[in-house]
Amino acid sequence: MTTIGVLALQGAVREHIRSIEEAGAKGVEIKRKEQLDAIDGLILPGGESTTMRRLIDSYDFFDAIREFGKQGKPVFGTCAGLILMASDIEGQVDAHLGLMNMKVARNAFGRQIASFEADLSVKNIGDHFSAVFIRAPYIVDPGSEVEVLASYQDRIVAAQQKNFLCTAFHPELTDDNRFIEYFAQMVEQSLKTLAS
Numbered sequence: 001m002t003t004i005g006v007l008a009l010q011g012a013v014r015e016h017i018r019s020i021e022e023a024g025a026k027g028v029e030i031k032r033k034e035q036l037d038a039i040d041g042l043i044l045p046g047g048e049s050t051t052m053r054r055l056i057d058s059y060d061f062f063d064a065i066r067e068f069g070k071q072g073k074p075v076f077g078t079c080a081g082l083i084l085m086a087s088d089i090e091g092q093v094d095a096h097l098g099l100m101n102m103k104v105a106r107n108a109f110g111r112q113i114a115s116f117e118a119d120l121s122v123k124n125i126g127d128h129f130s131a132v133f134i135r136a137p138y139i140v141d142p143g144s145e146v147e148v149l150a151s152y153q154d155r156i157v158a159a160q161q162k163n164f165l166c167t168a169f170h171p172e173l174t175d176d177n178r179f180i181e182y183f184a185q186m187v188e189q190s191l192k193t194l195a196s
Contacts, residue, residue: 005030011045033064041187044081082166101143131169
């Protein structure tokens with residue numbers, strides 16, 4: 001059984017663990033960087049990206065997460081996690097982890113009051129995916145190696161770059177586990193690739 005960790009510094013950690021287990025993998029809360037050695041994939045959950053970055057630095061996760069991704073292990077960022085993974089953030093001098101070659105905009109659909117659900121068609125996953133947006137970012141400019149998976153009102157809200165996956169929405173907040181299942185499949189595939 002594959003093991004997927006959820007960075008447990010802030011955000012909807014329990015909901016992600018539930019979705020991982022419903023997708024047939026083992027879910028683990030990650031609170032220490034040493035735990036990264038024992039997992040096959042990592043989810044960076046939603047929350048507040050600036051606060052999450054401070055916590056990542058405080059708990060000495062920054063280099064460890066970057067190295068985890070460079071090894072070819074899958075990383076999935078949701079909402080604030082998408083912002084953490086970007087190489088460029090609109091209106092900010094510095095990015096965070098810089099795992100995906102893309103420029104993103106924060107709180108792009110408005111503040112908390114502008115949270116909403118939308119029905120999306122998602123490449124590689126299917127139609128009628130009910131996406132929950134909460135103070136959501138979006139991808140302004142994807143690099144050439146970034147594959148766009150879904151858009152909403154002409155704004156890119158899901159993408160993949162090799163072993164990195166991101167969504168502007170919260171796939172863990174609905175009963176539709178297709179996105180988590182897709183990530184679990186990415187993790188299984190990476191295990192085969194890294195073992196060969």
